[in-house]
Amino acid sequence: MNWYVVYTKPKWEKKVAERLNEIGVVTYCPLVTKTSQWSDRKKIVSMPLFNSYIFVQIEEKDRNRVFEIPGAVRYLFWLGKPATVRNSEIEIIQNWLSAPATYEVTLDQWKKGDKIVLESGPFxxxxxxxxxxxxxxxxxxxxxxxxxxxxxxxGN
Structure with a gap:
């Protein structure tokens, strides 16, 4: 099944994803945790990584089910067709978000133009x-x- 990108009303990403899950549609709304500061307090909040976008995994014939949920506006289109996202790209986002904030990379022996394969971290x-x-x-x-x-x- 393909992953599609759904555009939502502003600040409705989590609500739309939750309600779509309730009706049996597989969704992914990548979240990042950040500390928000107000004049009287600090609070740790989960914010969507992509404002007004969520990913849905759904059969082509069932794509209109998304619009049963208030807050789902439209699909993102690319070259006249609904934009699809590969499973590997979703996995890259998931790995990146689950990676520790810092990780060790050693590249000291490399020079400009070298092609490498990353051995740690989110990528x-x-x-x-x-x-x-x-x-x-x-x-x-x-x-x-x-x-x-x-x-x-x-070390720097």
């Missing part, structure tokens, strides 16, 4: 090209994800 097993080597950090290009990663050198 484990992803291949990367070293774009920049600085005194305190490396800049890596994660080709498969189309993003740039800054890695601090150990």
């Amino acid at each position: 484990i097993s992803q291949s990367a090209i070293i774009q920049e080597v600085k005194q305190n950090h490396y800049i890596l290009i994660l080709e498969s994800m189309g993003c740039v990663l800054k890695v601090d050198k150990k």
